[in-house]
Amino acid sequence: MIPKQILKRRDMLSCLLCMDPPCSNACPAMDPGRALRSVWFDNEDAAALRLPEENVCRDCSAPCERECVRPGQVPVRSLMSTMIEKVRPQAEVALPETESPLACDICGIPLENPFFLSSSVVASTYDMCARAFEAGWAGACFKTICSFEIHEASPRFSAITGDNGSIIGFKNIEQLSDHSVAENMEIFRRLKKNYPTKFILASIMGQNEAEWEELARLCEENGADAVELNFSCPNMQEDGLGSDIGQIPELVEQFTRAAKRGTKIPVLAKLTPNVAEMSSAAVAALRGGADGISAINTIKSIIGVNPYTLVSAPAVKGKSAVGGYSGNAVKPIALRFISEIGQNPAMKGKHLSGMGGIETWKDALEFILMGAGSIQVTTAVMQYGYRIIDDLKDGLNYYLSQMGIRSVKYLIGAGLDSISATTDGLNRETILFPQFHPDICVGCGRCVVSCSDGGHQAIRFDNRKPKLDGSRCVGCHLCILVCPTGAAAPSKKRIPKPQKNN
Known part of the structure; x- marks a missing residue:
């Protein structure tokens, strides 16, 4: 039986998850900053097994707490003691010796683990992708490439926060890559040369069939492993782009077919959640030749209307706009769409890449159980950095070992039979x-x-x-x-x- 989680986020709400944590620099026996981060990301068992077997904190003067950026507010010593004395003894299995159970694939192309950066600012330059690859991410869906000029607003982000200031829901009015097509192709070539085992998923958006075809061709020629068709961005200035396409199955099919004409590498259609159901667009993409589906993109939203200026956030010189909502708050909606697509018979043998509110390995596992074969993350990276990959991999790998599961691929879609579209079949007796x-x-x-x-x-x-x-x-x-x-x-x-x- 899997033990109940002993420590939770509420036990360390004052912790700021520091970069280069002073508590770790002050401790001669362990890395408390890393352990605290693991607790935050639901990975306490694996973290506890890396701590000393004996409770070295018991007679310590707690320099970790004195050096904390919030002195006296984070009970570092007691949290470490709890992990050593209570969490570590109840760990069911030893730390796995290899990450091989995390190996999977996209349309037959190998992945070292299922975790990707999703198409956004977190995957928008060579340096950013390179640092993410070095950190352990299996790949990146590069920020959407287009042939038209992009002019961003400032500011362009806003958020709903929890009790400790962490982001619960995130809104953006950001658009696509502001690099030229040629500049982005050069980035692909450099990434593939320097990181040949990492997966480059090229997100593209065209204005017509010819552009969809040409962009797909260029991405393949310059090193992309697969192409993702952005039919779902809610923030485009002009009609007929982004989510406007994803809401019309006929256009999804038309432009998917155009992209497929331009490339032989796998093509995934990224669909919008700003619809009543996603299956119509998904099936249309498959008719157009798509090898898989990506979902979900951000949800159209308005948040943070200022009671004094009467303007929503983010406010740009007294104006705002409907924008894309993401973050952990959208996970239930994302899982609903993922399960819908995962249960569609037309998806048999096709790849499903899932995203929408994923922060922890447990979040990722839920998407995998609903049919996702790969996982994409943005908002959590924007808040916590590329370093979250440590606990995404660590936690999922430990869970697989704990459950005696040899490969994460065995879990893809394993939870779909428990889901019904209505409550009609539930036991009410x-x-x-x-x-x-x-x-x-x-x-x-x-x-x-x-x-x-x-x-x-x-x-x-x-x-x-x-x-x-x-x-x-x-x-x-x-x-x-x-x-x-x-x-x-x-x-x-x-x-x-x-x-x-x-």
Whole structure:
């Protein structure tokens, strides 16, 4: 049985995940900054196994905490002690000796792992891609290449943040590559020469059939391993580009066929989520000859309307615009589209590249289980840097070892059978009650408030402890979701629903 996660992000909300962390520089025995970063990215088991077996923190004067950029606010010593004394002993398997289980492919072309930079600013220059490759990313989908001039606005980013300032949802009004086609082709040649084993996925956008065909041809000639057709950018100034195409299956098919005429390397169609369903466009792309699908691009959005200026963010000289929304907040929407495409019979034998809100290896695994054979990331890299690849690879590789799975490829689509497009087939005859753990409960009463005002009035407060009224509880689990300490959890047994009297 996989052990319950002991440490969570809330245990280290004050940590800033520093570059060159002072806590690590101050510690002679370990790398606490790296370990804290692993906790943030849900990789505590593998991180704990890299720490000393003996708790060297117990009698330490904690120079790590004194040198922290927030002295006294991050409990580094106690977090490291917890990892050594509680997390490390419960680790089920040793650290894997090789990353070979992560090896996979795109349309038969080998990948060392499934993780890519997605088409955006994070993959827009030679230097950026080179640093990402050195860090361990398997490839990059280069920022969309086009033959028309790009003039960006300033500022062009805005965000919704969480309690500690981390980005939950991210909005951009950025467009395509502002380098010329010739400049981008030179970048491809240099990348392929210096990093021959890395995968270059060339994102392109044309204005007509001739441009789609020509750009695809040029990308192949200059070293790209595959082409991604951007039918989904929500930020284009002119009509007939980006998501305007992705919303019209006939255009998706037409321009996919045009790109395929220009190249023999694999072609993926990147589709827009700004539709009611994605299958129509996906099937159209396959009719046009696409070898696979990429999804999702950003979602059209408005965020952050200033109550004093009355302008949405980002504000550009008193104006703003609908822009693309990304970040962890869009993951449920992305997974919905990925599962839809993954369950489509037309996708059999085709590659699906998934993206949309991926930050941790667990996020990536969810996309793989819904049918994605490769994973693309942007917003998390913009926030945390290329270094997140350490925990993406480390965490997924440890999970595979923990589960006795020899290859990540065995997991592609493994969760699709559990998904239904409607709730019609769900069991409605039993109830799974919550249970409350008094040793964890702090008596805040949040579960009582939520159940009273947003549920079924099934919890009473007795001496600052929650007590369940089984005659009222319907098993909705709202109390579990709002509990800030994890004291509320599902019980282990389902019971039949009481029969209603006629």
